[in-house]
Amino acid sequence: MTLQTVYDFLGLFYGPLFMRKAALALLLLSVSASGTGVLVVSRRMAFFPDAAGHTVFAGLALGLILGLPVAPAVLGFGVCVGLLIIWLVRHSNLATDTVIGLVFSGGVALGLALVSRYPEAQGSVNRLFLGDVLTLGDGEIALLAALAAASVLFYVFLYNRLMLSCVAPPGHGGGGRADYVFGGFLSLVVVAAVQAVGVLLVSALLIAPAACGRMTAGSGRGMFWTAFAVSLVSGQAGLALSYHPAVNTSTGATVVFISIAIFGLAVLARKLRGLAAKG
Amino acid sequence: MRDTAVNLPQDDAPDRPAPGGGASCHCCAAAASPGVGRPGEAGPHPAAAAGEARAPCGAGERPAVEVSRLGVSLGRYEILRNVSLTVPPRRQTVVIGPNGAGKSTLVRAILGEIDHTGAIAYSPERPRFGYVPQRLDFDRHLPLTVAEFMALGRSRWPVWLGTPRRVRAESLERLAMVRAEHLHPRPLGSLSGGESQRVFLARALMADPDILVLDEPATGVDVIGEQLLCEILEGFKRDFTVLMVSHDLAAARAHGDWIVCLNRTVVAEGAPEDIFRPEIISLAFGIHQSLLFSGPAAPTLAAGQGPAPAPAGPARAGDAAGEGAAGGGGPAGLRAAGGPGR
Numbered sequence: 357m358t359l360q361t362v363y364d365f366l367g368l369f370y371g372p373l374f375m376r377k378a379a380l381a382l383l384l385l386s387v388s389a390s391g392t393g394v395l396v397v398s399r400r401m402a403f404f405p406d407a408a409g410h411t412v413f414a415g416l417a418l419g420l421i422l423g424l425p426v427a428p429a430v431l432g433f434g435v436c437v438g439l440l441i442i443w444l445v446r447h448s449n450l451a452t453d454t455v456i457g458l459v460f461s462g463g464v465a466l467g468l469a470l471v472s473r474y475p476e477a478q479g480s481v482n483r484l485f486l487g488d489v490l491t492l493g494d495g496e497i498a499l500l501a502a503l504a505a506a507s508v509l510f511y512v513f514l515y516n517r518l519m520l521s522c523v524a525p526p527g528h529g530g531g532g533r534a535d536y537v538f539g540g541f542l543s544l545v546v547v548a549a550v551q552a553v554g555v556l557l558v559s560a561l562l563i564a565p566a567a568c569g570r571m572t573a574g575s576g577r578g579m580f581w582t583a584f585a586v587s588l589v590s591g592q593a594g595l596a597l598s599y600h601p602a603v604n605t606s607t608g609a610t611v612v613f614i615s616i617a618i619f620g621l622a623v624l625a626r627k628l629r630g631l632a633a634k635g
Numbered sequence: 636m637r638d639t640a641v642n643l644p645q646d647d648a649p650d651r652p653a654p655g656g657g658a659s660c661h662c663c664a665a666a667a668s669p670g671v672g673r674p675g676e677a678g679p680h681p682a683a684a685a686g687e688a689r690a691p692c693g694a695g696e697r698p699a700v701e702v703s704r705l706g707v708s709l710g711r712y713e714i715l716r717n718v719s720l721t722v723p724p725r726r727q728t729v730v731i732g733p734n735g736a737g738k739s740t741l742v743r744a745i746l747g748e749i750d751h752t753g754a755i756a757y758s759p760e761r762p763r764f765g766y767v768p769q770r771l772d773f774d775r776h777l778p779l780t781v782a783e784f785m786a787l788g789r790s791r792w793p794v795w796l797g798t799p800r801r802v803r804a805e806s807l808e809r810l811a812m813v814r815a816e817h818l819h820p821r822p823l824g825s826l827s828g829g830e831s832q833r834v835f836l837a838r839a840l841m842a843d844p845d846i847l848v849l850d851e852p853a854t855g856v857d858v859i860g861e862q863l864l865c866e867i868l869e870g871f872k873r874d875f876t877v878l879m880v881s882h883d884l885a886a887a888r889a890h891g892d893w894i895v896c897l898n899r900t901v902v903a904e905g906a907p908e909d910i911f912r913p914e915i916i917s918l919a920f921g922i923h924q925s926l927l928f929s930g931p932a933a934p935t936l937a938a939g940q941g942p943a944p945a946p947a948g949p950a951r952a953g954d955a956a957g958e959g960a961a962g963g964g965g966p967a968g969l970r971a972a973g974g975p976g977r
Contacts, residue, residue: 391795398777425702487973511795513791515793515794516788516790516792516794517787520780520787522773522774523773523779523787523823524773524787524788525837545974569778570777571774573778573781574780575778575779575780576778576779576780576795576796577782577783577795578778579778580794581906588670626857
């Protein structure tokens with residue numbers, strides 16, 4: 357069993373099985389979140405993961421009401437909202453941040469309204485607020501693995517086009533259908549990541565590593581790999597640290613905090629470098 | 636009169652070297668002394684060339700772009716009306732006209748980006764376009780090198796895995812064509828206005844374009860950068876069809892082979908020496924351009940004859956063009972257009 361091999365390998369670093377699972381989940385998430393995060397930051401859509409993340413409440417409630425299985429309902433609803441945002445950005449005269457803000461509030465309002473009507477959904481809502489990477493089941497890890505594989509394909513086939521539309525004029529490279537694929541895919545990544553770190557922190561999981569990359573790298577290639585490295589390091593370090601008896605904090609929050617701390621160091625390093633250059 | 640002017644014999648005019656052609660750039664000479672013949676030419680050109688007819692295309696050549704009766708409306712607002720013009724192949728065609736004349740809209744229609752009425756025929760039938768946008772308001776803090784930028788649209792190989800050697804060589808070659816190969820390793824955001832304009836030009840060349848389209852390439856570029864751009868474009872003339880929108884009348888006059896004067900419709904179309912005449916320019920721009928033709932030649936328009944300085948309604952602009960052409964009897968070789976009879 358290959359998965360067992362992976363767990364055995366992770367056993368070198370982490371003792372309990374749930375820790376190994378969490379480590380694998382965070383590893384897979386950093387593959388999906390770092391590159392998409394770079395695109396999110398480059399395309400100035402940093403608010404998008406927040407909006408997509410908050411749709412999980414409405415998705416969850418709709419799933420419960422309509423009697424659908426929860427995971428597909430949440431993922432499906434998230435993707436629909438992502439596509440809606442892209443469509444609105446392209447077909448209205450509103451700026452991206454306005455559209456995202458509107459859809460964000462709309463999604464939250466719908467979710468809260470539905471949840472207040474169906475109190476049985478509230479338990480799941482609390483879990484989604486904070487997320488819990490330590491209780492992920494095999495099914496969820498399989499989903500993250502599929503998403504990581506899809507991310508690699510996405511990076512190979514669409515990364516250039518989406519990056520190009522940050523610099524080239526509209527209609528001359530980039531954009532088009534790739535925008536919709538990006539919106540849908542980004543929503544999938546966000547909704548999957550919500551399970552690990554919760555709605556409140558999901559945005560930082562994508563944005564902070566990308567921001568580090570942008571601060572320190574001098575090329576597109578450098579930005580991508582820096583973001584991945586920061587994502588990987590903060591994920592694993594956050595997991596290890598949060599489990600340490602002396603620290604003993606929530607894993608998702610610790611992961612996000614470490615990535616933000618790395619960002620702080622990157623800002624500081626840049627300042628110092630600037631000062632050194634001035635002599 | 637208008638009909639004979641329009642139906643020019645296409646092949647009786649020999650394909651003589653274009654004015655302003657040659658190795659050196661006369662951009663600054665023309666800019667410094669508008670209306671005066673450029674150094675190295677026999678005689679003051681506007682007067683000397685006035686009687687000559689010059690077809691836009693050489694013998695047997697089809698126009699690179701032929702626009703007929705094109706109209707563009709945005710909602711109820713008519714931006715372009717009954718536009719018919721020709722873009723000769725392997726020449727530099729410059730579209731001039733006041734703000735709001737619809738120059739950029741015309742370019743977008745030719746690029747096939749917006750809905751329009753009328754017809755646009757291309758030669759070759761499906762040309763590859765290279766496009767250099769007007770304003771380069773990209774994200775200047777995005778860490779992306781010039782080399783990566785050049786490779787982005789060209790290569791399927793993802794940029795995060797580096798740039799393939801073949802694409803690298805190709806982009807260096809294109810950058811060399813615009814004298815910017817030294818910018819290869821620089822971050823895109825660190826370039827000056829003129830440098831980024833040249834890099835965007837090089838990127839447009841990556842597509843091996845049949846038609847190179849530039850929308851006011853001199854916007855945000857200093858004098859030296861503009862002169863360099865002029866020189867580079869001058870060198871491209873024989874290889875590409877260049878279609879350019881320009882505000883710089885002096886440069887258009889010095890470098891353009893074919894000038895289209897646009898104000899919601901085609902006010903006039905012709906060789907530079909036929910277009911850069913006070914009566915034509917003031918028809919297109921209003922009376923302001925008398926500044927360009929200081930001295931006794933400055934036009935004095937009777938009230939109500941020409942369009943107001945602010946772009947008049949499309950109907951009026953067209954009428955004015957018609958009047959001007961009929962009344963003034965445009966010079967031979969000039970395509971006065973715009974009336975519905977065209």
